[in-house]
Amino acid sequence: MADYYAHFSEILENLTHEEEVWLRNQLEWLETDDWEGPRFQLDSHDYDVSCPEVGFLYEFQDDGKGGRHLWIYSEDSGDPATPPRWCRSF
Numbered sequence: 001m002a003d004y005y006a007h008f009s010e011i012l013e014n015l016t017h018e019e020e021v022w023l024r025n026q027l028e029w030l031e032t033d034d035w036e037g038p039r040f041q042l043d044s045h046d047y048d049v050s051c052p053e054v055g056f057l058y059e060f061q062d063d064g065k066g067g068r069h070l071w072i073y074s075e076d077s078g079d080p081a082t083p084p085r086w087c088r089s090f
Contacts, residue, residue, distance in 0.1 A: 008074050009073040012069060012090070013063065014067055020070070023090065025039060026040040026089070026090075027054065030042065035049055036049065038054050040086045055079035056074055056078045058070060058073070
């Protein structure tokens with residue numbers, strides 16, 4: 001059987017405190033009467049509100065050297081087009 005899952009993994013390294021705050025703010029989950037999703041998708045024309053999701057998994061982690069990084073990845077599935085669109089704003 002074919003494997004149609006999309007797998008990806010990327011790290012945004014050496015985050016400053018301000019960058020981490022901005023990234024966390026953009027990943028914040030918002031809910032209104034007619035919209036639900038992450039803040040960075042709020043103005044997206046191709047975001048499907050009927051299936052609210054970030055489109056990828058993520059973890060903020062210590063890099064072992066006193067710094068921080070953001071790991072963006074997928075396990076079983078994910079939308080590999082979403083992280084690049086979102087990261088362009090970064």
